[in-house]
Amino acid sequence: xxxxxxxxxxxxxxxxxxxxxxxxxxxxxxxxxxxxxxxxxxxxxxxxxxxxxxxxxxxxxxxxxxxxxxxxxxxxxxxxxxxxxxxxxxxxxxxxxxxxxxxxxxxxxxxxxxxxxxxxxxxxx
Numbered sequence: 097x098x099x100x101x102x103x104x105x106x107x108x109x110x111x112x113x114x115x116x117x118x119x120x121x122x123x124x125x126x127x128x129x130x131x132x133x134x135x136x137x138x139x140x141x142x143x144x145x146x147x148x149x150x151x152x153x154x155x156x157x158x159x160x161x162x163x164x165x166x167x168x169x170x171x172x173x174x175x176x177x178x179x180x181x182x183x184x185x186x187x188x189x190x191x192x193x194x195x196x197x198x199x200x201x202x203x204x205x206x207x208x209x210x211x212x213x214x215x216x217x218x219x220x221x
Contacts, residue, residue: 111137115164142205145211174209193220
């Protein structure tokens, strides 16, 4: 089921509010609502349908912290891809810029970052 852009933005906003917390706070927030948020992010932002439901507060905190780390990593990859694409475009190689961003879009599991790369790629088409 697809979410509207506004619903997706609200989901990511709630995710970031939760994901910035430290382990102790995450463990305290463990419950049905927090698990539902984690599962929704994994489904709608990353595309994972079959998600392990955390058995306890420790596992929940581990999952949130791991997913946030993956999100940070892809954010950095997006920055690198954009810089590489800009460098290629400035060198008169728009096709290479498109290829860099297209490769990122194929590899990246995060919807938000794919959408940013897609918008940037459109500038070089």
